[in-house]
Amino acid sequence: MKRRISTRAGLTLGTALGMAVLAGGAAAQDCTTKVGAVLPTSVDWGRPIAETAQFVVDQVNEAGGVAGCRIEMVLRDTQVDPKVGVDAAKALVDLDGVQVLLGAVSSGVSMPILTSVTVPGKVMQMSCCSSSTAFTTLAEEGKAGGLWFRTFATTGVQAAVGAKVAADQGYKSVAILYKNDDWGQDLGKLIASDFEALGIEVTASVAINDGQPSFRAEVTEAMAGNPDALYLGLYPNEGTAAVREWLSLGGTQNMILANSLKSDEFRDNVGLQYLGNALGTDTASPRVASADAFVERYKARFDSEPNGPGLANSYDATMIALLAMEAAGKDATGEEIAAQVSRVTDPEGTPVTADAEGFAAARQVLADGGSVMYQGATGNVRFDANGDVSAPAVVWSFTESGTEEVQYLSLDEVDGFIASLK
Amino acid sequence: MIQHLLDGILIGAILSLGAIGLTMVMHMLRFANFSHAELLSIGAYAALVFDKLFKVLMPVLADQIGPLSMTWALVLAIVLSMALTGASAVLFDRLVFRRVREKGEELSMVFASFGLALIVRNVIGLVFGLHTQLYSQDIVFAVVLSRDPLLLVKPDQLAALAATLAIMAALHLVLSRTTFGYALRAVAENPVLAQVNGIDLRRMIVIVWLLGGGLASLAGVFYGLSNQISPVIGRDLVLPIFAATIVGGIGSIYGAVLGGFIVGIAANLALFVLPSGYSPSVPFLIIIAVLLLRPNGLFGEART
16 A cells, blocks of 8 residues: 555656656646657667767757757657557657658668658658668659758768779788678679679689578578688677688688677677788778767766767757758648758758757848858768768777777768769 | 488487487377477476585586587486476376377467466476576597598487487387287287276386387487586477377387487488478478378377
8 A cells, every 4th residue: 555655656756757847848838749769779879879869859959949949859769660660650649740750770671661651751761870871772863852861871882892902901801791681682782792892803702591400501602712811791699600710621710791790799709810901991980070069968867978879960960850850840740850951961051060059050040041051079970862872981909908990981982982883 | 411311310419318208298199389499498497406516415426428528417307307308208197198188189388388388387487587598518529430521420429319219218218028018019009999908008108108208308418418408408309209299100119219319310411402490391291291192190100
């Protein structure tokens, strides 16, 4: 009985506090605009992505909201499941009437949302973390309606840098092992064409299914052409098994690894002594002041380093979406908002910082009819015609304690190299 | 080609060990036990724990045996693990299958086995974590058997194959030459009639579980040696093992052995025909082909 009373007391207190907060917010602006977010909050790395998005919304509200209205982010869980994600997005668009949808994380979830919810509903979709080049293809075919944006570099960057490593190391022939899922097939195809563009022979390109009794047959097939090096687009689990098999059969220790293998588990189970010639690739944060400023802001708010995947990207996705809403004005449709994205990420525009002051400054510039250059957590974000961004990259290698950076490629170097492949 | 054949035989040995237990249980207790493959996981992890324990308690045992990555500690651990896995199979029967058998029907048993498989897999994941583990971090390099055609074999796998063949031979002798073997076959043939003839059905069931569990444990350890240990070993191997059982014909131990080798070899040779992305479909294709051509399997008999 006693416990029940205290629960009720707690509830009442909570409700009262909630009301107070709501009342405080509502006092500043007398209207509310909803934005939708579909993110995998039920997985441990998904929650910080959602919290980062909410952090941006809080700062924008602090700066007076968007077009005079307070922003409310309605968050729904995708459970990393396409069906759940589509349902969540549908509910947000149909029931909450959002014009801007943030998310999802996985390409496999973002894609059905884009094709079956946001494009038919003419809602702008901004993803923090989807990297598949399938979106680029879709946009090139004009099927994304100009409504799709993402602040995460495509798999194309990862593949191009992998090919650059092979060329720099002087490998003449490479065998590819790729994970047999959307990401791996995408990566496998991209890197094979990049290798060819550089005149490096691809001796074999073999799909690896996880959960196989043995990878022996696949590894034997990859070994057939006796390549100079091995490219691995795998996850640590099957990556460990495949590489151990590869090494035990006398395969070369010259390896190029995708960022998914940047894991202690992989290093320990394969053994550092065999990974001396293994070079990994990854996209990186730009070495600019606005990225450092994000890290400081994040630490002040969450009391931890922004180490999880996609946090800086989630921050920028949310901020750019809200800036575009501000530029489009009150009650704008998704298409009108999407059309304003280039105006808030204009390289010629007035630079604005990625915080409350920056947002207020941007509001001023936009009201005067100008354009702004958003300087965010991932640098000066610039979308191409397909809604894609590029990113700086690093080449890394394994050490006793983790990984170390071997080489840093700035955004210009990466873009220049990718252009040279075409 | 010959290399693929050889690889298939090495993998097939593991599948055969798993399939022997499954086919015996399926024949005697008349239900498809989807939790059988989880016994491989239990065996692999039990051996991992005992192996670590022995290495700490008796450092003498931590030396590797000849060219193998196996140590004497692991050999001892395998023996204990076989006993433990057999015991846990008996325990599962006591806790779950016996109760369902007495009250439910065949289909309830199948569902119960599904549930049990989920529980076992997740408990292992909870206790040991979802990451992969290894008996030995060292990579044992393959030995060149012949230069032309190039034949590479890992010593561990040859040892596993030899052990498997030895155990199969022993099993064959027991089944064909002892009273116990006759009793076992009698029970499988007709449980009621066997009981009339003075065979203790309960005791036979316990023995079948012990045997099945022990062999599954061995398969799990051999799999862990040549691959890696993770809580999803059972999930990954359940299909190939079922395929081996069905190919051989339910109830036939020799069929299970042959089925294991057929599935292992077919999965390896499939890469000549199929793109590598489709290799997981091979066990399914084999099951379909066998059910179409010989619905009772190669060695199975029609049963009403």
